Amino acid sequence: MQNGNIWTDLFSEVTGVIMASGFSRRMNSQKLLLELNGMPIIEYVIRESLKSRLKEVLVVYREDSIKAIAANYPVKLIHNPDAVIGQSESLKLGVLNSHKSAKGVMFMVGDQPFMTYRVIDGMIEKFEADPQKIVITSYQGERGNPVLFPCRLKGALHLITGDKGGKEIIKHNEDLVAEYFIEDKKAGFDVDTWEDYEKAKKTAQGQES
Template sequence: MITGIIMASGFSKRMNKDKLTLDFGGVSIIEMVIKAIKESNIDEIILVYRDEKIKEIGIKNKVKTVYNDRAELGQSESIKFGINASNIETDGFMFFVGDQPFLDTSIINKLIDVFKKENTDIVAPIYKDKRGNPIIFSSKLKDQLLRIEGDDGGKSIIGNIYDEVKFVHFDNEIARLDIDTWDEYMKWRRN
């Protein structure tokens, strides 16, 4: 069983407004991400939110929502809330960022396939030559994930076992794109 955890409780500091609810061709950016995940082979989806508008989008899309009342402490808190809300039978946690609207279902499925077939604790995508999201961590790393602090996410865990990480290469470079600034939004939004 793979649990998808969407980290959607950030403060959009570089955007200066809630980027996840911005229109992206008739739906919000976060809905683009939810749609790609729902169409994939993920077994469970958890949306970790701070803003009520994000919760409403999650409910509308029939995904489990979990409130992050510690969002100011960084991305690590979204990771912890997502893990703690996951099914105890979960074999892997697949972490998604909420601002990656071009994420493709086939990428998600390929990462899941590799995780299930390979005997590895971490599976991560590389788009052209850049690492990106989503990343799968085995449930064997649960305790380590629950100990991380701040905004580092799982980078320190990846760094500790880098040689054991299974990287999966994709040519679809745009799938890696996340929307951080107003200029990026204006450049990439769909009319």
């Protein structure tokens, strides 16, 4: 069976959702289209997710420019017409459109160009060891993305509002949280500012050299 760029018989029961419908207000530009070594940031995220054991990959988008890039890959495209409401709408769409047999939903952000399939697979493995847990990446004590929610919390995810994302659910379910520790800081690096983008370009150039 083919999954993205690799062959595997080890698909998981986890749906992956790439949230790519934000407004990049801090940069006043669509940051997901910014290029690193000639490839848009969002494309890095899509490619790595497809190398992983995710059962399927959904891309929640707002702009046609993002859709055009994602359409080149075997992903499920989900339009978000209410993105202005906040990140909660992306989470709801991800839950609503996830595979009916999925036991978990992993939410990824589109601005982490150095996220790797190894991290994604590591999170899946931790989740499979205890499918009741919320698996969150952590680097030196600081939590970040991706986050993997068990499907038993789908109802709670449907109820969130605004731009809180899943933080409120995590806050009220700390006993369910299992942190997945990442050793490589750049895997969780977000491009949120122009300064971040400059750092990302240097990192990407270093990887290519």
